Amino acid sequence: MSARLTDPALPELGAAELRRFSRHLILPEFGLEAQRRLKAGSALLIGAGGLGSPTALYLAAAGVGRIGLVDPDVVEETNLQRQVAHGHSTLGRPKTESAAARMRDLNPDVVIERHDVFLNVGNALDLIAGYDVVIDGTDNFPTRYLVNDACVKLGKPNVYGGVLRFDGQLSVFDARRGPCYRCLFPEPPPSELAPNCAEAGVLGVLPGVIGALQATEAIKLLTGIGQPMIGRMLVYDGLDLSFTSVDIARAPACPCCSGPRDEIELRETVMVCSAPQVGRSIEADALQARLAGGEALTLVDVRNPSEWLGGTIPQALCLSKPALTEAVDLVLSGGLRPENTLLDALPRDREIVLYCQSGLRSAAVIRSLTAAGYDPSLLYNLEKGFAGWTGPRAEPGEARPRQPAPAD
Amino acid sequence: MPVILVPSSLRRYTDQQSRVAVTGETVAGTLDNFVGQSSELRNHIFNAGNLRSFIVVCKNGQDIRLLDGLATPVAANDEIRILASIAGG
Ligand SMILES: [Zn+2]
Numbered sequence: 001m002s003a004r005l006t007d008p009a010l011p012e013l014g015a016a017e018l019r020r021f022s023r024h025l026i027l028p029e030f031g032l033e034a035q036r037r038l039k040a041g042s043a044l045l046i047g048a049g050g051l052g053s054p055t056a057l058y059l060a061a062a063g064v065g066r067i068g069l070v071d072p073d074v075v076e077e078t079n080l081q082r083q084v085a086h087g088h089s090t091l092g093r094p095k096t097e098s099a100a101a102r103m104r105d106l107n108p109d110v111v112i113e114r115h116d117v118f119l120n121v122g123n124a125l126d127l128i129a130g131y132d133v134v135i136d137g138t139d140n141f142p143t144r145y146l147v148n149d150a151c152v153k154l155g156k157p158n159v160y161g162g163v164l165r166f167d168g169q170l171s172v173f174d175a176r177r178g179p180c181y182r183c184l185f186p187e188p189p190p191s192e193l194a195p196n197c198a199e200a201g202v203l204g205v206l207p208g209v210i211g212a213l214q215a216t217e218a219i220k221l222l223t224g225i226g227q228p229m230i231g232r233m234l235v236y237d238g239l240d241l242s243f244t245s246v247d248i249a250r251a252p253a254c255p256c257c258s259g260p261r262d263e264i265e266l267r268e269t270v271m272v273c274s275a276p277q278v279g280r281s282i283e284a285d286a287l288q289a290r291l292a293g294g295e296a297l298t299l300v301d302v303r304n305p306s307e308w309l310g311g312t313i314p315q316a317l318c319l320s321k322p323a324l325t326e327a328v329d330l331v332l333s334g335g336l337r338p339e340n341t342l343l344d345a346l347p348r349d350r351e352i353v354l355y356c357q358s359g360l361r362s363a364a365v366i367r368s369l370t371a372a373g374y375d376p377s378l379l380y381n382l383e384k385g386f387a388g389w390t391g392p393r394a395e396p397g398e399a400r401p402r403q404p405a406p407a408d
Numbered sequence: 409m410p411v412i413l414v415p416s417s418l419r420r421y422t423d424q425q426s427r428v429a430v431t432g433e434t435v436a437g438t439l440d441n442f443v444g445q446s447s448e449l450r451n452h453i454f455n456a457g458n459l460r461s462f463i464v465v466c467k468n469g470q471d472i473r474l475l476d477g478l479a480t481p482v483a484a485n486d487e488i489r490i491l492a493s494i495a496g497g
Contacts, residue, residue: 047497049497050496050497051497052497136497137497138495138497139495139496139497140495141493141495144495161497162493162494162495162496162497163494163496163497164416164417164494164495164496165416165417166416167415167416167417167494169491169493169494184464184471184493185461185462185464185493186461187461187462188462188493188495189460189462189492189493193452193462194462194495195417196495196496200417200496202496207496207497233491235489235491237416237426239416239426240426244469244489245469246466246469246470246471246489246491247466247469247470247471247474248464248471249471249473249474251473
């Protein structure tokens with residue numbers, strides 16, 4: 001990096017830029033050369049959501065010359081609790097468009113390249129090859145493994161951040177100088193052990209903390225200042241308010257970075273459920289037909305009350321997974337008879353269809369009910385959950401979900 | 409006693425406690441005592457006796473793969489941190 005210190009190829013800064021970035025220029029470790037390197041540099045943000053919001057805004061404000069945004073989603077109301085690059089005025093608009101407008105308002109000189117696509121095996125190399133630094137702010141394991149593998153293959157640094165509930169993680173994976181993501185975590189968890197933010201929750205400010213740190217690392221990589229988080233992982237606990245840095249190791253037998261780079265083949269990561277499948281499953285279309293035919297089956301929404309507020313299937317009984325699991329535990333421990341619990345609402349001799357948002361939590365409830373003596377051949381899991389439901393919905397206030405009174 | 413530092417994704421098994429003191433002379437021994445009677449917790453961390461591929465264990469801030477793995481000795485004041493991969497963003 002030091003060879004570039006007096007690199008005449010670096011772009012010059014105009015009078016307006018010298019004023020705008022004056023607080024950077026007076027930092028002795030930073031100065032004019034680092035600012036010119038930022039202007040010459042480029043960063044690709046994978047995900048313009050919780051983590052991508054602060055990184056996009058801070059990198060644009062800091063004067064990074066060219067920033068790419070990869071996100072196929074549009075802004076939804078539930079995003080605004082943490083995705084502060086967006087706002088009410090951009091609900092329903094592509095996230096890349098919404099974030100780009102805020103970034104341009106902070107720094108009209110930044111070149112913004114919008115990619116309204118899912119990163120996939122077919123486009124990852126082409127997209128990533130065009131940038132100096134990659135910032136992983138995605139919300140799912142398959143994309144994280146794809147970002148890692150493409151970065152290792154192309155020799156790009158990957159500024160990794162992950163958040164869930166109150167926990168955050170941050171590292172810089174650069175296989176040329178240290179471990180990659182697969183050195184640390186070779187495979188994703190089985191899906192039943194891998195809740196996402198929609199299912200497990202996330203404190204809204206948490207991605208702000210981790211995303212701002214990702215922006216810090218990206219700026220350090222682009223300018224060559226400081227010590228990047230290579231070979232280390234920062235672990236943040238928002239409840240205890242602790243930041244801990246741990247030393248992480250390169251895996252000699254890493255499935256990605258231990259062999260020659262040009263032999264790495266990108267492949268799709270499929271999340272698999274390792275828990276034994278219990279009960280039966282039903283597709284949304286089939287359920288819709290049976291409900292339309294007036295069949296007497298019991299339908300149960302096992303999501304949380306906050307999710308019921310966003311709409312349910314009209315005929316559904318709303319019994320959350322925690323409440324049902326607690327009832328099963330009470331029955332199994334001999335503490336209560338089934339008819340004195342929520343289970344009283346669930347007939348043992350008739351078909352019951354259960355659903356959650358994706359099908360994971362309802363599968364777990366089916367396992368619990370089976371343990372409590374229900375016949376698994378009468379228990380159905382709605383495939384793809386409420387997320388895959390295209391039939392009629394009871395919106396809040398329109399049709400109140402039926403909820404039995406909790407047992408004493 | 410050594411202390412296990414528990415990530416929030418595992419705290420439903422520990423009454424939401426972030427620090428659990430357990431006995432043990434090696435990382436394997438302390439983890440074994442930590443998972444104790446909970447087959448669910450054991451299943452979350454181990455698969456056929458090996459650490460699962462989305463779990464990393466550190467002793468005093470160092471990945472145990474930089475030390476002696478599960479056989480790494482543990483002393484009374486050591487901190488054993490469990491890291492689980494998280495994908496939220
Ligand atoms: Zn690796």
